[in-house]
Amino acid sequence: MNLHARIVDELGRLIVEGVLGDGQPLVPEELGRRFSASRTVVREALRVLESKGMVTARPRVGTWTLPPEAWDAIDPDVIAWRVNGPDGRKHLHELQELRLTIEPQAARLAAHHRRPGELSAMAAAYELMADAVERGDTAAFHDADSEFHAALIRASGNALIAQLQVPVVAALRAHGEPLELVAHSRVLTLVLAKNADGAESASRRLLETVAPYRSPAP
Incomplete structure (x- = not known):
């Protein structure tokens, strides 16, 4: 991580944690001394945070x-900072609710539209997941799992739904799913079989399977 990225990451975390509360002034000269960085690097980092609200x-x-209501809630960095912040458990629950809203419907549409490129991407991702499980490679599984769910959402054929792959992938990368294959295989099989009702139900069951792992809020 270079200096610019480190400043963005540390300031983002401090804002989410409330150490730098709402309305806190950020003086470039002070930040430059703190991070041993030039004014240019500090200002570039602040512009990145400004783009994230x-x-x-x-x-x-x-x-x-x-304040939090101004933040870009679906920005990948903001999601990661919030998941690992003081209200991380609550935010994981919100992400799970988002996925339960999006993915079952995406699976239904994917079975209906059957977009060859995205279905091939789902199948390829599943094979990588299976290989990762066999090797016990958790990091590789999470990478492939993220692509599986992203491809499923893209396969919906709905451009607006497809945009929501960004927070879903960010959520998975911030807090990956357990190494599970059976439920993923069921979703893939039913989508390929053009079984829209079955694909929707299987996607919902998959998400409900991993929900306890995500420690949803009571």
Whole structure:
């Protein structure tokens, strides 16, 4: 991680943790001394955080932090910071609710539309998942699992639903699923069989299977 990325990551985490609370001024000169970074690097990092809705800046006025409701809730970095932050358990529950809303319907549409490229991507991802399980390679499984779910969402054929693969993949990368194959295989098989009802139900059961692992909020 280079210096620019490290500044973005540390400031993002501090904002999520509340160490840098709402309305906290961020002075480039002070941050430069803290991180031993030039003003240019600091300002670039602040611009990244501004693009995520976490800070705002005005010429000749300054830069300060913004409240959570202003943050880009589906930005991958924001998701990762929140999952690993003080309210991580609650945020995991919200992500699970999002997935339960999106993925079963995506599976239904995927079985209906049968987009060859995305179905091939799902099948290839599943094979990589199976290989990772056989080798006991958790990291490889999580990478392939992320692609499996992303391909499923893209296979819906709905451009708006497809955009939601971003928070789903971010959620999986921030807090991966257990090494499970049977439920994934069932989803893939039913999508390929054009069984829309079955694919939707199988996707929902898959998500309910991994829900306890995600420690949903009570």
